[in-house]
Amino acid sequence: MSIDPVRNAKPTWQTCLTAFAFTLAAGLIRLLFLERQALWNDEMFSFDVANLPLMEIQSRLVAYYHHPPLFFYALHASLSLFGQSAWALRIIPAIAGSVSVGLVYLVAERFYGRRSGIVAAAICLVAPFHVAYSQEGRPYALAACFCLLSLYAMLMSIREGGRLWKLTYVAATSALLYTHHWGVFVVFSQMVFLLTDRSVTPGVKKAFLVLWSAVGICYLPELFALLNQSPVTGTTASDWVVAPGPMELVDLAGAFSGVSFRMASAVFTMPWPVTAAAGLACFVLVVHLVRKAFTSPGDGTLRAMLLVVGVTIIVPYALSFWVPKLFLWYRYPVILLPVLCVCVGAATDRSWLPAIPALVLIVAGVAGTAHYFTWSKSNVRDVASYVEEATKDSVRMVIRPHNFAFLLNYYYHGKAVQLDETYLDKPLGEIVDTAASFVYVSLDVPNGIRDYMDWHFDKIAERRFPGEAHLGMVVGVYKQKPDLDEEDDPENDEEK
Numbered sequence: 001m002s003i004d005p006v007r008n009a010k011p012t013w014q015t016c017l018t019a020f021a022f023t024l025a026a027g028l029i030r031l032l033f034l035e036r037q038a039l040w041n042d043e044m045f046s047f048d049v050a051n052l053p054l055m056e057i058q059s060r061l062v063a064y065y066h067h068p069p070l071f072f073y074a075l076h077a078s079l080s081l082f083g084q085s086a087w088a089l090r091i092i093p094a095i096a097g098s099v100s101v102g103l104v105y106l107v108a109e110r111f112y113g114r115r116s117g118i119v120a121a122a123i124c125l126v127a128p129f130h131v132a133y134s135q136e137g138r139p140y141a142l143a144a145c146f147c148l149l150s151l152y153a154m155l156m157s158i159r160e161g162g163r164l165w166k167l168t169y170v171a172a173t174s175a176l177l178y179t180h181h182w183g184v185f186v187v188f189s190q191m192v193f194l195l196t197d198r199s200v201t202p203g204v205k206k207a208f209l210v211l212w213s214a215v216g217i218c219y220l221p222e223l224f225a226l227l228n229q230s231p232v233t234g235t236t237a238s239d240w241v242v243a244p245g246p247m248e249l250v251d252l253a254g255a256f257s258g259v260s261f262r263m264a265s266a267v268f269t270m271p272w273p274v275t276a277a278a279g280l281a282c283f284v285l286v287v288h289l290v291r292k293a294f295t296s297p298g299d300g301t302l303r304a305m306l307l308v309v310g311v312t313i314i315v316p317y318a319l320s321f322w323v324p325k326l327f328l329w330y331r332y333p334v335i336l337l338p339v340l341c342v343c344v345g346a347a348t349d350r351s352w353l354p355a356i357p358a359l360v361l362i363v364a365g366v367a368g369t370a371h372y373f374t375w376s377k378s379n380v381r382d383v384a385s386y387v388e389e390a391t392k393d394s395v396r397m398v399i400r401p402h403n404f405a406f407l408l409n410y411y412y413h414g415k416a417v418q419l420d421e422t423y424l425d426k427p428l429g430e431i432v433d434t435a436a437s438f439v440y441v442s443l444d445v446p447n448g449i450r451d452y453m454d455w456h457f458d459k460i461a462e463r464r465f466p467g468e469a470h471l472g473m474v475v476g477v478y479k480q481k482p483d484l485d486e487e488d489d490p491e492n493d494e495e496k
Contacts, residue, residue, distance in 0.1 A: 019103070019121075022125060024098075025101075026100075026134075027094070029369065030135060031094050033373060034086070035085070038264075038378040039378065039380060040264040040470075041264075041470075042137075045065075046137045047084070047089060048406070049061065050089075051084075054073070054076055057072050066226075069178065070175060070179045074142075075092060078091055078092055089137035093140070093142060094141075096141045096144070097141040107148065108341075108342045108345035111301050111346070112348075119345045119355060119358050122362050123345075124337065124338055126369045127258050127341070127368075128372045129255050129334055131372060132372060133334045139180050140331065140332070144335040144336070145338070146183075150173040150190075151304070153166075153168040155301055157204075158300075174218040182316065182332050184226075186335075189311035189312045189315075192311050193303065193307045194208050244324055255329065255333065257275075263330065263377040265379050265467035265469055265472065277360050278360060278364040289306060289346070292346075293306050309343070380407055381411045384408055387412055387414065387416075388413060390461070395439055396438075397432075397439070398412075398417070398418045398439045399419045399420075400421060400442075401420070405420070436479060439475060439477050439478075440453050443472070443473065444472035453478055460478065
């Protein structure tokens, strides 16, 4: 086995122009209706951290959260420049997702030719999974861009050497590690390829030992933070974490094909004919790619990409049986999707036959993206609208969970007094007992406070906002029970 030479040694102006055209098209899709999807809890977390003073972001993340800081530094700049809005929150992922599509074309075209580049970029352009996370105020789209750039720089360092590619590799890989912790698994998968593949010469392996040392030095501050944060034990999944099992891998295949994934409080699904067609197309392409990479004289580039995808999925999946939060199939693996798109493009480099299932994925992606723009991932805006309607007349009090306040008030523009949910001890208990009417917003889970409200007050109205993939919400409108006249009091009847 040997690594094939670069198909196009230097990008031509046509290559750069086509890559730019794909980036522009991706930008139009990802910037379209950037604020249409309602915000949700995790995006409010991004708001909260990014609004801290710049020097406090890293210390807050180290103390309380399991996130590297790079995305939040960039988001701090975005919010400072563009203001406190969902658009400013999501513009960085939208740009990163758009650049990823152009980079997919550049990588696939350079290694496999123009046809492969067009197929690969077209799939990434309309992949609903990628579009959704390019419109999410979280670090995944940025991590996906750095993941592909790191792999591209690694392959070009092997093929051509050169200081520029090596510096690009160190910079992109360090940026990936400072954007998302799954970067650790990506780097490990690169090591597996470089240290075990027979097509990589000893000289290249030694050179990468130096590069990994440089990356390690850059990563040391975050590594110490990660080691302090990582739990030693913890086999119990949280209520929002799926317990590990074989179905996670099936679900992941659906996410990669763009027909099903979870996001915020909802589940994105496509009709079963689309799901079946996309699933069959994925199966055919995987079989073809594995045969092409591992059982026929070879393509080291394709082996590297498939190993990066495979190992980066398998390792955290296996570890999730110990720490379930390491593998969220509907979220973290999206950082590998651009690399997968390049692999699909590689399948079409010498034959038009694999282009048929690739075309199926493109058609399914177009349908899925169109569906995504009519689908709602979060119910928070609807909750706020209902609360505003309920408090426009005589109701002047809203009780809601403390951690829901920021999210609710992004959309709620009413003037009702807001109080934090407590266990109805003083002073809240006294307040609600004397209030003429109020709105109570709560999570749709067994709730002793809501039971108290239902027992002690008259419920004028109630509306449930179900959550398929996450917690739903319940909004109840209450008023005081009418006072009983003394002669109608049941206790007086008993005395008589």
